[in-house]
Amino acid sequence: MTRPQALPSQLQPLAQAVDQVLLQEVLAETPPSLREPIDYFLRAPGKKIRPLLTLLSAQLVGGQWRQALPAAVAVELFHDFTLIHDDIMDRDRLRRGQPTVHVKWDDGTAILSGDALIGLAWRQLLKSPSRSLAVVTDMFSEALLRVCEGQALDKEFEHRRQIAPEEYLEMIDKKTAWLMRAACGMGAVIGGAPAGQVERLCRFGELIGLGFQIQDDLLDVVADVETLGKEVGSDFRMAKKTYVVIKLQHRLGAAEALAGEMDFARFRQLLSERGLVEEIEQEVAGYFSRALALVDDIGQPDQRQPLLDLLRFLRDRTY
Numbered sequence: 001m002t003r004p005q006a007l008p009s010q011l012q013p014l015a016q017a018v019d020q021v022l023l024q025e026v027l028a029e030t031p032p033s034l035r036e037p038i039d040y041f042l043r044a045p046g047k048k049i050r051p052l053l054t055l056l057s058a059q060l061v062g063g064q065w066r067q068a069l070p071a072a073v074a075v076e077l078f079h080d081f082t083l084i085h086d087d088i089m090d091r092d093r094l095r096r097g098q099p100t101v102h103v104k105w106d107d108g109t110a111i112l113s114g115d116a117l118i119g120l121a122w123r124q125l126l127k128s129p130s131r132s133l134a135v136v137t138d139m140f141s142e143a144l145l146r147v148c149e150g151q152a153l154d155k156e157f158e159h160r161r162q163i164a165p166e167e168y169l170e171m172i173d174k175k176t177a178w179l180m181r182a183a184c185g186m187g188a189v190i191g192g193a194p195a196g197q198v199e200r201l202c203r204f205g206e207l208i209g210l211g212f213q214i215q216d217d218l219l220d221v222v223a224d225v226e227t228l229g230k231e232v233g234s235d236f237r238m239a240k241k242t243y244v245v246i247k248l249q250h251r252l253g254a255a256e257a258l259a260g261e262m263d264f265a266r267f268r269q270l271l272s273e274r275g276l277v278e279e280i281e282q283e284v285a286g287y288f289s290r291a292l293a294l295v296d297d298i299g300q301p302d303q304r305q306p307l308l309d310l311l312r313f314l315r316d317r318t319y
Contacts, residue, residue, distance in 0.1 A: 007047070008309040014055050014065060015048040021073045026120050037101050037113045041080060044096035049314065051076040053180060053208070054187035056307040057201050060299045063191025070127035071136055071190060075183045077121035078140070082147060082179075084114040089155065090238055118144070129190060136186040143182035150175025157241040168246050169210065177209025197298055204294045211287030212314060217242040218280050221268060223318060233264045247276055288315045 007015055022042050030038050051072035058068035086092070087100040088110050094100065102110035121140075128136050153171040157163050184205030188198040220235045221244055235242050248267070251274050271277055288311060295307060 007052075008306075008313060010306055011052060011056075011310060011313075014052055017066075017069060018048055018051045018055075018072055018076055021069065021124070022076065026073065026077065026124070029120060029123060031116060034109070034113050034116050037105050037109055038116060040104065041084065041101055041113065044098055046076075046080075046096060047317075048076060049212075049310070050079050050180060050183045052310055053183040053205055054190075056310060057184045057187030057205075058191035059187075060201070060295065060303050060307055061188050061191040061193035061197055062299065062303070063187075063193075067129055068187045068190040070124045071140075071186045072183075074121040074125035074140065075179065075186070077117045077124065078144070078147075078179060081114045081117040081121065082151070084110050084117070086151070089151075090234070090240070092234055128186075132186075132189045135189045139182045139185050139189070143179050146174040146178035150178070154240070158239060160241070162249075163241045163246050165243070165246055165250065168241065168243055172210060172213040172243075173206065176213040177206045180205040180209035180212070200294045200298065204291045207287050207291035207294070208311070208314065211284045211291070214243045214280060214287070215284045215314075215317070217244045218277065218284070219317075219319065220244075221271065222277060236264055236267060244271065244276070244280065247280065248274065251276065285315065 006012075023039075027035065027039055027042065054068050054072040054075050055065040059065045083095060084101050087095055088102045088107055092100055093103050100110070101113055125137060125140055126133070150171050150173070153167075154175055157168070157171065181202045182205070185198055185202040188201040193201065217235065220233060220242065223232055236245065248270060252270070292308070292311060295304065298304065
């Protein structure tokens with residue numbers, strides 16, 4: 001599997017710290033009957049974006065990132081839980097460049113592995129500093145409810161012919177952006193930020209999440225399988241109403257653009273002809289720019305730089 005981009009060097013020790021807890025502490029606490037599939041999934045190469053947001057948010061507001069490490073690990077386990085279950089619902093065969101858990105084992109094993117991961121996430125979260133525990137557990141619970149709501153909306157959209165762009169944005173705000181919002185917010189709380197900064201960092205994470213998901217939708221169309229690490233066009237072939245599909249449908253003003261009702265090559269051709277690839281890229285850049293404006297005066301420059309580097313990494317990613 002090709003991975004042309006690497007995390008900025010100064011972020012790698014933080015990602016490695018998350019991996020160390022996952023592969024040592026978390027696996028040791030995993031039920032023996034599920035250890036093999038969970039070990040398999042945790043060792044697959046992921047970007048660790050969400051836990052990094054937690055650690056860097058804590059650092060930005062003047063806290064020690066290691067105090068936020070349990071919450072960061074919890075966020076990553078939460079994310080992994082959603083991925084395993086998403087793959088079952090979407091019938092995806094590849095994740096992070098390797099067979100999905102339900103393909104390598106079976107649906108039941110994958111469901112139970114995801115369930116176990118959310119339990120392990122709670123166990124990690126409860127190791128957060130006691131002074132911030134009530135707030136971060138509330139944020140985590142709210143994120144779990146929002147993500148489930150967003151996933152339910154996503155499934156509902158599969159059975160509707162017409163989706164407004166605003167409806168789609170509301171769905172991804174819940175399904176994707178809310179966990180990034182919580183990741184940043186929990187880090188800020190653990191770092192000791194005042195309420196105003198906590199809210200700004202929550203909004204920062206939410207904007208990143210919106211841009212990130214729209215970018216993902218676009219990469220599913222324009223990337224290649226070796227770089228993306230999963231099947232290109234899988235969303236299209238599953239007739240999922242992604243932002244790209246919805247934008248093209250509204251641009252054409254006809255049902256022709258519905259996913260699953262035309263050849264994938266024709267779909268890509270229409271996107272190019274209508275200039276939608278460039279238009280959506282500009283929208284993604286706008287989300288990242290608005291996020292940047294929210295944190296450009298929080299903390300000292302040396303505290304802020306790692307978060308800005310992560311933002312650039314996300315903006316420029318190709319997978």
